[in-house]
Amino acid sequence: MRAIILFDSKTAGGSTEQLIDSIGLELAKTGAYVEKAKCKTTGDYNFVKDFDVVIMGAPIYYLLVSSQLLGALIQSNLKSYLADKKVALFLTCGSPELMANLLYLPQLKMNLIGNKVLVEKIFSPQQLSDASTIESFIHELNEAYNIENQ
Secondary structure: OEEEEEEOOOOOOOHHHHHHHHHHHHHHHOOOEEEEEEOOOOOOOHHHHHOOEEEEEEEEEOOEEOHHHHHHHHHOOHHHHOOOOEEEEEEEOOOOHHHHHHHOHHHHHOOOOOOEEEEEEEEOHHHOOOHHHHHHHHHHHHHHHHHHOO
16 A cells, blocks of 8 residues: 655644654554655645555644644645545544534545545544554554545
């Protein structure tokens, strides 16, 4: 598997970026090739075509998915390069999981109609550095990817 993690984070080296690094390392342990790229609203995303799976993640700020990731889906060529790609989603937020699933994940998913979402996860602040939660996310991702490719 070749995976790219597209993310947004307001602070370099902050908790979301540390989670992304942990996800990447855990996925690499399974034999996957992993890269990460920080989203820009008007970036060029033609490199996405070189990957089997696109993992997208961002924190929630003021009830919205962080602007650079959401903006990339709306304003750049990212959506066109996501066509027929398998996608995994995660968000970091302090809201209850039910609220996050109802309010925040749909902000991303409405821009991914036609994509196969393999797995989605809301990471609470307590789970950002929890190895077993990260391992579980990667395990679910790998299982879903393998099922899709049989």
